[in-house]
Amino acid sequence: MKNFNRRDTLKLGAAAGLTATVPSHVYADTLLKVGAVYVSPVSEIGWTKQHSLGIEAIQSEFGDSVDVTVLDNIYVPQDAERVFRELAAAGNQLIFGTSFSHSTPIQKTAPRFPDVAFEHCSGLVHLDNLGTFEAKYYEGTYVAGITAGHVSKSAKIGFIGGFPIPDIVGPANALLLGAQSVNPDITCSAIFLNSWYDPGKENEATKTLISQGCDVICSMTDTATGVQVAGENDAWSIGYASDMSQFGNGKHLTAFTLNWAPIYVQAAKDVVNGTWKSSTRWLGFNGDVVRMSPFNDSLSADVIAAAEKAMSEIKSGDLHPYAGELKAQDGQVRVQAGSVLPDQEIRGFNWFVEGMIGNLG
């Protein structure tokens, strides 16, 4: 029998450490390693939940041959940059960033890992190994706005967004334009929380809008708080990202929901096949990325028919939410009758249409 002294124990420990670490770098049966960074915690509903469904779609497509690393609640850019770098250094071949807040970190990390495929949701900058994808939320808010226009008695609707960025400002405009297609006198007050995640403040914002007479609330944030508080105060609500009808106290009109799964699965397949190229995808009802959740039962058949007609016309291209004539808040004509706002300007929307009440600084 051999007596172990301290040095032997150390050697053994080191050997054990090596055997434990080395094999993890040579996954024989792993086809693909995927990393994803979420901006908020994965809850049962909301923006991040819909992204986690995209990752789940990859997992069910590839089964055990995919290895997924997910980090949630990463919204500070400094943290995000470190996290992206670590994911790339750990050998992930495909990395998803899921927030506008991840823009700079992912743009800084991508060039340093040219062999890794980066996909960035809400991104604007597109590099050799950094693709971007985005939903046409405004198609969803426009259709939701049509239902809001029908039910609003005060002709005032309210909108709550995280930050005043084009992806939030544009949909707010489309919500009002949809409502104005029913009742041209409707106005929409907008509040920005300047936070992606603060249910308490969302509650306060909802109550604020209701106190100013808004009777339909559309909250484009990450929790169901807006829907819940609107329902308690007998106001209509429009959900975002996920169907939030269970929170709405029967007053949830509809939700524009996001279905990222096709984009996630396609990117994973392309990386496995070696055919991945960075590209820009911008999809709405076409592509099945934006969907409308079931309309509220108490809406009349006419209203639902009008909303569905708009949906199919948007799909076919006969209707464009940002078709002229569009005026800005100050009444100045920004899009002439007969033309539509160019895609470039939709992605960079930084002004409110006439009838919006709020300030973009």
Place this chain on the structure above:
Amino acid sequence: MDLFISIFTATVIAATPLIFAALGELIVEKSGVLNLGIEGMMLMGAVFGVWAHFSGMPMTLAILIAIVAGALSSLVFGILALTFMANQYAAGLALAIFGGGVSAFIGRGFGSTPVDAVQPIKIPWLSDLPFLGPLLFQFDPLVYLSLILFVAVSWFLYKSKAGLALRAIGESPESAHAVGYPVIMIRYVAVLFGGAMAGLGGAYLSLVYTPLWVENMTAGRGWIALALVVFAAWRPIRVLLGAWLFGGMTILQLQGQAIGLKIPTELLSALPYIATIVVLVLISRNRMAMVLDFPASLAKPFRPSS
């Protein structure tokens, strides 16, 4: 007039969770202990309140369970910082992170179900008064509880013998020990009280205010409560005013946004923080009073010499 009532009531409600947590922390700090873990204790209270509510318990019991959960989680800090004399800053930060993680773990699956919020009470006659009724007498019971607790804490600190002992321990644990007070035991009670109050604040968020459970739902309110205690220079009345001021500025900036005030929203969002700090610093600028109110042994471990 309706708008005024709505701003006033929204302010009071927004301030209530801060008042609970900050009054608790005030007692802790007055005993010479700094517990940075309020955020974690609030989250524990919030999630256990929702858990009890979903298990079918009556609301009063759910709130009590949240209070107990907050107190028990503060015990983690107490054992580290008081018994083992660990660094209080580190132990508090650990509790903040621990509470966030554990509450997220316990709360898995809670987020898809709405909570039936605690309803405002109806006080006979008073609630039906014109103007004053909706302004003052239609809150949920916990808002009134926050005022009762404010009075109780002020009375305890400045009018009771036990409060005097607590303050003495916060000033000079050695002297208090020398005259026979059980310093560590009293500090434990203070820490537990702070935890219970933070748990109550968390329950207010998840059962009354939001009302739903989502991970990390306090969104920094624990840290705001902590800052309130410091900027209020350890005076209960200033904690109360500071919390209302913060709540009021938050509501006003949202009202300002919704009417289209020509001020950038980023600046408006920063307003509650700036205003609260400026006002509290201005009213606490008397150096002498500041020195008197500051618990001199704050965050210093105490080892009883036998």
